[in-house]
Amino acid sequence: MKKPSKQELILDAIIQTYLKSRMPIGSLELQMKMTLGISPSTIRIYFKKLSDVGSLEQLHVSGGRVPTHRALMGYWQEKLDPTHPLEIKNIDKIKRSSHEHNLFCIVEKTANSPFKELVTVQNRFLILVFDEHEVVLKFNAKVEQFLQRLFGCQMRELKDISAQVGLYELHEKLSAIFSQAPILREGEREMYSIAQELQNEAFIQRFQTLHFVESITDGLYFDGFVPQGCMAIKQKAQLKDEDTTVDFFCFGRIESDFEEFFNQVKE
CATH class of the missing domain: 1.10.10.10 (Winged helix-like DNA-binding domain superfamily/Winged helix DNA-binding domain)
Known part of the structure; x- marks a missing residue:
């Protein structure tokens, strides 16, 4: 180096x-x-x-x-690596530290994971296995045959396909997963304060869309996606206390001490 x-x-x-x-x-x-x-x-x-x-x-x-x-x-860009999963001790750490550093944070379960396995249970049920979720359907031989061609398909894509081909039970259950509320949504007051100060509220509507975090790739975001003078980071995180993988999104002024914030939530 x-x-x-x-x-x-x-x-x-x-x-x-x-x-x-x-x-x-x-x-x-x-x-x-x-x-x-x-x-x-x-x-x-x-x-x-x-x-x-x-x-x-x-x-x-x-x-x-x-x-x-x-x-x-x-x-x-030099100090933060959004491609490397963040280890977080617990949700309370994020709550406290986000207020201390005036940041807006969202933590939500990773919904858009790949379809990995299809389990048949005594010709009575079909179980679709994803990274963090399982979906149970009534057994149907034609549905089983159809789903076996879709291994590796992302959950959101499978939800759309199920609606197109008339698999309404599957579509309804996948839609329910995507409609779940975030595990944490903290610091909205700070978000509105930034919008008022910059006279720019366009980004708020985007941030209020359910599961918008899942729709963006891991990375650092500056001017354009967020207002000038601000920064956002999206990355995967591991909640140690719950042993689960989540999507983590953090937004604030670019001069906020993101480095100290991340150090605090890992402790």
């Missing part, structure tokens, strides 16, 4: 300090926080370089620096 340069270390230190304080950072303050033995005058030189490349900005002539939106985007 490539060793970070002094400029990269200084930018990281500025961002980490800013995430904690939300205040502009001066060279003397940063020098006291860093352990590299860099003088304030040298830090000021790097401040100038980082400002020239668009990583820092100075809100007031006599004030310290703050990281730009672009720098914060780069920082989160």
Whole structure:
């Protein structure tokens, strides 16, 4: 792994300090926080370089620096890995930490899992096995034969197919799974506060759609899907206390300390 340069270390230190304080950072303050033995005058030189490349900005002539939106985007892309499942101790941790960091969070059972197995029970029942769910139907030899051609099909796709071919019992039971309420939906006040501040309510309707989390891929989301100045992350999570896999969605201002939030919910 490539060793970070002094400029990269200084930018990281500025961002980490800013995430904690939300205040502009001066060279003397940063020098006291860093352990590299860099003088304030040298830090000021790097401040100038980082400002020239668009990583820092100075809100007031006599004030310290703050990281730009672009720098914060780069920082989160480097620090957070949404492709790696998050281990969460329990739901209460998310409730407390989401309020502390002013974040909007949704946790819901992963519904769109693949159709993995079909079990026939004494020619009386058919059991469709998914990762987190099982669906029981009355036995029908033609239905059994039809379903055997659909292994690997995602649950949502199977729900749509069942409606198209007239398997109404299956469609009704799969629809019931998708209509289940989220395990957790916390921080709506913060979501509305951001909408009011930015005069942008378009994203709220999307966030209120039932199971919208399931419809988006794991990843980091910036301008476009969320308002400018905000960030969202969607990833799989493992609830340790319940030994179950869930979809986890988190949204807030880009300067929110997402890193500290994730550290807290894992403890």
